[in-house]
Amino acid sequence: MEYGYYHRRLNTDAVGRYDVTPLFADPEAFDNLVTDLGRPAPGNCTHVGGVEALGLVLGSAVARDLGCGFVPVRKGGKFPLRDEELHRRQLTDYSGETKTLELARELVGPDDRVFLVDDWIETGGQMWAACKLVEETGASVTGVSVLNAHRDERTRDLFEQYDVSTVR
Numbered sequence: 001m002e003y004g005y006y007h008r009r010l011n012t013d014a015v016g017r018y019d020v021t022p023l024f025a026d027p028e029a030f031d032n033l034v035t036d037l038g039r040p041a042p043g044n045c046t047h048v049g050g051v052e053a054l055g056l057v058l059g060s061a062v063a064r065d066l067g068c069g070f071v072p073v074r075k076g077g078k079f080p081l082r083d084e085e086l087h088r089r090q091l092t093d094y095s096g097e098t099k100t101l102e103l104a105r106e107l108v109g110p111d112d113r114v115f116l117v118d119d120w121i122e123t124g125g126q127m128w129a130a131c132k133l134v135e136e137t138g139a140s141v142t143g144v145s146v147l148n149a150h151r152d153e154r155t156r157d158l159f160e161q162y163d164v165s166t167v168r
C-alpha cells in the first residue's frame with residue numbers, strides 16, 4: 001500500500017510521534033501493514049525483532065507472516081532475568097529521556113539473521129540500540145522496516161549502516 005492509505009486512517013499530519021493503533025484495530029489495514037512491513041525482509045532471515053511496546057505487536061505479526069521466530073527487544077527491567085543473561089544499552093530518544101533496552105542473550109546467536117520492525121523512527125535512538133543489541137549476541141541485522149522515519153542528521157548513521165525500509 002502507499003503511505004497515504006495508512007495516513008488517511010491515522011487522521012494526522014505528523015511525521016514524527018503519532019498513534020498507529022487505529023491501524024491495529026482495522027483488520028484490513030493491519031493485514032496490509034504487516035504485509036508491507038515484512039515485504040523488504042530478505043528470504044534468509046531467521047528472526048524478526050520488535051521494540052517494546054508497539055514493535056512487539058507489529059514484529060510478532062510480521063514474524064508469523066514470514067515463518068520466522070520472534071525476538072522481543074524489551075524496555076529495561078522487563079525481562080525476569082539476571083544481569084549476566086542480558087545485553088543492555090542506554091539511549092536517548094525523541095522524548096529526551098534516557099531509556100534502557102534489553103535483549104535476552106539466549107534468544108539469538110551467531111547463526112541468526114534478524115530483521116527489525118517498529119512503527120516509526122524519529123531520532124533513531126531506539127532502533128539503533130536494538131540493532132546493536134542484536135549484534136552483541138553475534139547475530140546479524142538483515143534490515144529494518146518501519147511505517148515512517150525521519151531522515152535527518154539524527155538518523156544518518158542508522159540509514160548509512162543498516163538497510164532501512166519505510167512505507168513512506
Ligand SMILES: O=P(O)(O)OC[C@H]1O[C@H](OP(=O)(O)OP(=O)(O)O)[C@H](O)[C@@H]1O
Nearest residue numbers: 052053054093094121122123124125126
Ligand atoms: O526514533 P526514536 O526517537 O527512538 O523514537 C521512536 C520509538 O519511540 C516509540 O516508542 P515508545 O518508546 O514511545 O513506546 P511505544 O511503542 O509504547 O509507543 C516508537 O514506537 C519507536 O520505538
